[in-house]
Amino acid sequence: MLELDRIQVSYGAAPALWEVSLAIGAGELVCVVGPNGAGKTTLINAIAGLNRVRNGRITMDGRDLTSLAPHCYCDEGIAIVPESRRLFTGMTVLENLELGSYRLAARPGRAQSVERVLNVFPALRERLHAAAGTLSGGQQQMVAIGRALMAKPRLLLLDEPSLGLAPSIVLEMFEVIRDINAGGVAVLLVEQNVAMALEVATRAYVLEEGRIAGEGAPSALLATPHIRRAYLGER
Amino acid sequence: MPSFTLLAQSVLSGIFIGALYGLLGLGLSLTWGMLRQINLAHFALAFLGAYLTFQLTHGAGWDPLATLLVVVPCFFLLGASMHWLFARFAITPFNSLLVTFGLTVIVESLIQWIWTADQRLMDSAYGAVRFKLGALYVPLPELLTLVLAVALSLAAWAGLRYTDLGRAMRAAAEDAPIAAAFGVNERSLSLLLSGISAAFAGVAGLCIALSFTLAPSQIYAWIGVVFAVVMIGGLGNPIGPLVAGIVIGISESLTMALTSPAWAPLVSFSLLIVVLLARAKKI
Numbered sequence: 268m269l270e271l272d273r274i275q276v277s278y279g280a281a282p283a284l285w286e287v288s289l290a291i292g293a294g295e296l297v298c299v300v301g302p303n304g305a306g307k308t309t310l311i312n313a314i315a316g317l318n319r320v321r322n323g324r325i326t327m328d329g330r331d332l333t334s335l336a337p338h339c340y341c342d343e344g345i346a347i348v349p350e351s352r353r354l355f356t357g358m359t360v361l362e363n364l365e366l367g368s369y370r371l372a373a374r375p376g377r378a379q380s381v382e383r384v385l386n387v388f389p390a391l392r393e394r395l396h397a398a399a400g401t402l403s404g405g406q407q408q409m410v411a412i413g414r415a416l417m418a419k420p421r422l423l424l425l426d427e428p429s430l431g432l433a434p435s436i437v438l439e440m441f442e443v444i445r446d447i448n449a450g451g452v453a454v455l456l457v458e459q460n461v462a463m464a465l466e467v468a469t470r471a472y473v474l475e476e477g478r479i480a481g482e483g484a485p486s487a488l489l490a491t492p493h494i495r496r497a498y499l500g501e502r
Numbered sequence: 503m504p505s506f507t508l509l510a511q512s513v514l515s516g517i518f519i520g521a522l523y524g525l526l527g528l529g530l531s532l533t534w535g536m537l538r539q540i541n542l543a544h545f546a547l548a549f550l551g552a553y554l555t556f557q558l559t560h561g562a563g564w565d566p567l568a569t570l571l572v573v574v575p576c577f578f579l580l581g582a583s584m585h586w587l588f589a590r591f592a593i594t595p596f597n598s599l600l601v602t603f604g605l606t607v608i609v610e611s612l613i614q615w616i617w618t619a620d621q622r623l624m625d626s627a628y629g630a631v632r633f634k635l636g637a638l639y640v641p642l643p644e645l646l647t648l649v650l651a652v653a654l655s656l657a658a659w660a661g662l663r664y665t666d667l668g669r670a671m672r673a674a675a676e677d678a679p680i681a682a683a684f685g686v687n688e689r690s691l692s693l694l695l696s697g698i699s700a701a702f703a704g705v706a707g708l709c710i711a712l713s714f715t716l717a718p719s720q721i722y723a724w725i726g727v728v729f730a731v732v733m734i735g736g737l738g739n740p741i742g743p744l745v746a747g748i749v750i751g752i753s754e755s756l757t758m759a760l761t762s763p764a765w766a767p768l769v770s771f772s773l774l775i776v777v778l779l780a781r782a783k784k785i
Contacts, residue, residue, distance in 0.1 A: 315683045337682040346684070353680045355673045366673050369666060370685035418684060 268293045268453060269314065269345075269422055274323035274333075276306075276313050283309040285477045286323065291422065291455055296448040298456040298464040298485075300498060301474035307457040308350050310474065311426045314455065315347035316340030327422075341370045344421035348428060352411040356400030360391055363399050363410050367417030377417075384413035387443055405436040412443065422453045429460050441467055461498040465489055504759055507637045512759040513752050518644035520744075520751020521651040522713070525706045526724060527731040527743030528655055529699030535738020536675040537692050538595045539588060542725070543602040544703050546609035549721045551577060551707020553617055556624045556716060566626045566712060573704040581700020582693040589689065606721060614718045622716040629712065643712035650705055651744055658698075658740035671695055675738065726767065727754075730774040749773070 273286040284306045291297050301307050312318045314325060316337040325332045327343040346367070355363050364384060368377050385392050388409040394402060399410055408428060415423055425444065429437040437460065445467050448454045458464035465471055465485035473481035473488065481488060488494050504512075530544045551573050558564040558572065584605075593601055631642035662668035673681040674688040682688060710716070731750055735742025750773060754766040 317679050317683055336687070337679065338685050338687045341683060341685045347680075349680060349683075353677055355676045355681075357676055358669065358672060362669055362672075365666075366669055366681070366686075367684055369670055374666075414684070 268328055269455075270324075270326045271314070272324045272326070274313060274325060275321045276309050276318050277321055278309075283477055284313070287474070287477070287479055288323075289472055289479065291453050293421070294448070294451055294453055296445075296454045296456065296467060296469045297471065298458055298468035299472045299474050300458060300461045300464060301480075302497070303459075305474045306477040307474055308426055309477075311347065311424050311455065311457050312349070314340075314422075315345060315349075315424055317347070317349075341418055341420075342372065344419070345424065346415035346418040346420035346422075347424040348408075348411045348415045348426060350426040351430070352407050354399040354407055354410055354414070356398065358399060359396050360399050360402070360410055361395045363414050364417050367414035368419070370418060373417060373419045380417050380419070384416055387416070387446070388413060404431050405433065408432060408436075408440065412440075412447075416447070420452060422455065423447060425454060425456045427457060427459060429458065429463065437463070461494075508759060509756070511638055512755040514638055514640070515644070516752035516755035517748050518641075518648055518713075518751070519755065520748035521644075521648040522706065522709055522747070523724070523728055523731045523751060524655065524735075524744030524747030525647065525651040525702065525709060526728045527735060527747060528651075528658060528740065529702035529706075530728065531732045531735060531737055531739060531743050532658065532702075533696060533699045534732065535736070536671055536695060537585070539585075539593070539598040539602075539696075540595060541602050541699070542599060543584070543605040543609065544699070545721050545725055545728070546606040547577065547580070547700055547703035548706040548710060549613060549716070549718070550609055551704040552711040552714075552716055553613055553622070553707075554704075555708050555711040556617075556622055559624055559626050559711070560622075566624070566628060566708060570705065570708060573707065574701045577700040577704035578697035581703075582697035584700070585693055585696030589692065610718050610721055613721075617716075617718075619718055624711045624716070626712065641713070643709070646712060647709040650709060651747075654702060654705060655741055655744040658702075662740060667691065667694070727770050730770050734774055734777045 269291040271287055271289040273288050274284060275282060275286060276284040287310060299307055299310065309318055313320055316335065320333050330343065332340055332343060355366065364381055365377060368374055368380055390406060391409055391413065394406060399407065402410065412428065428440050428444065432440065441463055444454060444456065456464055456468065465488065468485050471483065471485050471488050472479055473494065526548060530541060533539050533541050554573055555566060555569045558569045559566050588598060628642050628646065633640040662672055670681060670686040671691050674686050674691060678688045727750065731743050731747045735746035750770045753769045753773065757765045757769045
């Protein structure tokens, strides 16, 4: 479904991604692991249209996205849960959710979409009219995921959804991500929590210094001594 | 001590002038708060609108309200094209202040060239009409200003709150890249918002033409107090300028009635300082 063909992204003169190629099939749950500063956020933002791709191509079902304006990426069914959530903090929870369904294809059945999100995250029901900035970290993450679900995506991009959350909530988030994927939405997950990410993923990439350093089934990656040493703290 | 009637009349005229401050501040506040552009030329646009209204009414014999049919769409296009140019040349907020100051001077010269520096007073069917409310006089032009200011402020508020486009504008004002990731085309929304703000200036122009004598140098007369109104009301807040405008209008006119007109600006700017200090504590 989604294919990245040797994409390069730079900040000014400094390249952040070098010829990264990656593919996600329909319904897959793919995770990208790697150390801080490896370019994981850059990668996910490029797929959402937030970063300009300098070289290479991003295609969705063969359609080239690279030359599109940023606001057109979501029309391909791509929705992002960005790093540190980036809610519209001055707007209410409901307004944040409804903005998620701003693209024309997602607008019909908006009330049902909100209901679906509230069924996934019942805690948001009482906070619907509160300003999003006043919510707890866990609830804000729920809004961020809910906002992305409102866009009726075919591909959901999740950037560090567990960052800064209490362990019990992290477990809940991974449960939700698994459910979303089971509902037929392909997921690209970027995580620091490598053990958790590899547990839920069907396939994984290792990103190091802006390059793909490995790819395979989670079990295969977990068997690699380098991965165990670098990401799971084994000696 | 002035009589009760005089004080009540002062409060009323304070509300009326405050409504004009609010109407002038509305467009300024929206573009400043949501597009980060400080549009000094907003005042020049309002006076351009006032002179156009004058011309159409005085010269061509139109009803003043009918001039809105021409002024509003023209100003919408004017505002949108101004913003297109600003975006094209990537003008920063501070530079927008300089560029729009330049535009103000250009518009002032243009007005002076077309209508001369003489004072102009529009004779219209509305100008002399006034009602009596108990012991108080209510002039129709000022009442019309109040009605328009309230209607447009509420319309702007409702539009930003309840429509998809309005919410998208608020979202883009807070985090444009993320809004874009959800399909918000910030560029075209900015053009829309700039056009609407300029159209508001055109409506304010009608109100100015109805109630005041026009002279090119008058463009600068209200800049200070309207900036105070915009800042007290909160940048980007569609109701704030009207409320702040009326508060300042009333306090100004009471000051004029109780002391002397010279003290009026002191009141508005003291209020501004107090509000800014109080707000700084909250942050």
